[in-house]
Each structure stands twice: as C-alpha cells, then as structure tokens.
Amino acid sequence: MGLSRRTVIRAIGGTGLALVGAGGLFAVTRTPERALAPWAAIEDTPPADIRLDAFRHAILAPNPHNRQPWLIKLVSADEALIFCDLERRLPETDPFDRQILIGFGCFLELARIAAAERGFKMDISAFPDGLPAERLDRRPIAKLRFVANPTTTADPLFRYIPVRRSSKQPFDTTRPVEDRTLASLVSLSSTTARIATTADAALVETLRTLTWDAWMIELTTARTWQETVDLMRIGRSEIEANPDGVSIGGPFLEAMALTGQFSREQSARPGTAAHNGSISRYRPIMATGMAYAWIMTEGNARTDQLAVGQTFVRMNLEAARKGLGFHPISQALQEFKEMEPAYRKITGALGAQPGQRVQMLARLGYGSLAARTPRWPLRSKIMGA
C-alpha cells in the first residue's frame, strides 16, 4: 500500500485541491487550456462557411468515453459527409457500436441547432450508402446539406450548448427534482425515442442499487475495465496531448502519479489504492441519483439509435437550461455477456416490454456545475484539412 491521501497532500505542501475525471474539477493552475479551447472557440466570430459554424458546436456533443469518433468531409459548397473513425470505438463495452452511434446522433443535433441559429436548415440523409450491419463500417453515417432558409426558426436550446455537461458528481440529497422539471424532459420525446422519468422513492432506490451493481460488473470484468483504464489521460500534459478519453487532472492526482501512487497499471489492478480509489469515488456518485430519465425505442435499428442521440442531447440541453445535473450511466445497458443479468433486471425495473430497447439512462439531481471536458480541435476532425 502506498502513501495515504493525507500524506500526499502534505508532501505537496497542502495545495492539493483536486480531482478528477471527465467532469470533475481541475485546479486552476493545472487547467489544460489547450484541450478546452474548442469550448471557447464558439464565442469567436462565426466562420463564413455555415458548415464550420455548425461543426464547431457539434464537436462539443456528449459521446461515450469522450472518444469524439467523428470525421467530417466537406463536399461541394454546402454539403458534408460524416464518417466514424473506426479506431475510436469501444469494442468491449459497446460491441455493436450502439452507444458510439448515439453519440453521432448528439453530434448531428448540435450541428442542426447551430445551423438553425444562422437561418440554415440542415437536411440529414442517414446512411446514404447503406446501413451498417453488426458493426459500423467505412461508409458514411450521414450526408448533410445546409440550405439557407429564412423560415427556419432558431432553437431555444442553442444557448445551452456551452453550459451542457455530463455531471459525474454526487448530487444534493436534500434537494428533490421537481415533477414539472421531469415533465419538461419528457416533452422532448420523439416518435422514435420515448423519454420516461421517475422520482418515485422506491424506484429511485432500486435504480441506485442496480446501476451501482452494473458499474461494479464493468469494473470487475478485466477486459471492460481495461478499456476504460487504457483511455485514462493522467495529468495536464497527457490531457493536452490526447484531449479525449477519461481525463484525470489536478495537483493531487498528478502528485500521486509523480510519486508512483497512481498509474494506469495500478488502476487496472484490484487491491491497489488507485483501483480502490475508482470504486470509492464512484460509490457516492451512484448513490445520490435523485431522479432518473431513460429513453426507449420500439426496435433497435441503426436509425433508431441516431434518433436516440438527437433526443438525448436535447434532454441534456434542457437539463442545463433548468440548472439540473444530468449524468448518463450506461453500464447496465451494455451488451457484453457478463452484463446480461443486470440488463434484464434494469429493463424489468424500467418497465420495458419485449422488443423494446432501453437505449439511455441518466441520473438526475442538483450539484455544482461540472467542469468542461477536453475536445480535439475542429480542424483535426476535417478530412484533408
């Protein structure tokens, strides 16, 4: 066993504020400014090309493990093709690329909202060269066309793009989520992607337990936890070099890393302080969901998954508008073998009927505003740029 947290804080002169993770706090002095620059970039003068304006917003979309798998090809004067960077998928926890595709739905919806703000309609043609099978492939996910259209109305959710977050933190258990706030989320359901919510005490308690159990299954299944560990970016220089994945920053953990107390290798190994720390950090997070929202579809077609992403990010924006913390928790919905019993239990608790697919689940509650997560700059996502 290594140094205790207290000892490490003393060793670095008591300056160790701290943590952590995609969505945690970066201490002021260790903020990875370059990795966060794409958030500030949307305040700059809009580029003349509407496509670039739409995409500088779209790259801020929520997406699994912040892999940012999008590749953009600008074609003709007003079109773009969107592809998946196949190296950026999550084969262990997302074996059918379902979650990755939901992230693309989020990306497309933010692009559409940003285009509408400038009076452009963004037509989406999904899978123009055909549908993928079990995994995504090299064919485009969408072809987009931007058409100037004076009747296009601005979307009130546009202004919440910079304040949307995935809130990976404990929520205030003295502050319930109001029914009318949940109703505003439900009202965003589409014909394909239906939203349901609960703040019922008994169901909330059940979901806290089931989501925690599922989180532990992912963590104790070596190959699925390794997928997360491999994506840890520890400290500012790693985050700046690879502004994606699971960012772990702040002086405390950087000091632990420097003194050999925290590493990817240790995080992967049960019994180490680093591995135990992942458990003890997440337990209060998962134990404080005050309400839950989920999205269900009647089938599980690729186009359904895209539609789920579009609805999901609107829900996330609406939560931001209401100042409500919103934390997607997908473990119990994942398709790897060890998760099957947990998926059955949670879908039973959520009232899914045979044939229906629970696509997304989020924990809701009030807490402090989570930090922004890193992004690759837009130019790195444009093919041939």
Ligand SMILES: Cc1cc2nc3c(=O)[nH]c(=O)nc-3n(C[C@H](O)[C@H](O)[C@H](O)COP(=O)(O)O)c2cc1C
């Ligand atoms: C399909 C999907 C699944 C996600 N699943 C989880 C999850 O299980 N746990 C979690 O903490 N965040 C999850 N997230 C949130 C991402 O980690 C988050 O969007 C990403 O790190 C970027 O952070 P941001 O949303 O705060 O910008 C998910 C997001 C999407 C779109």
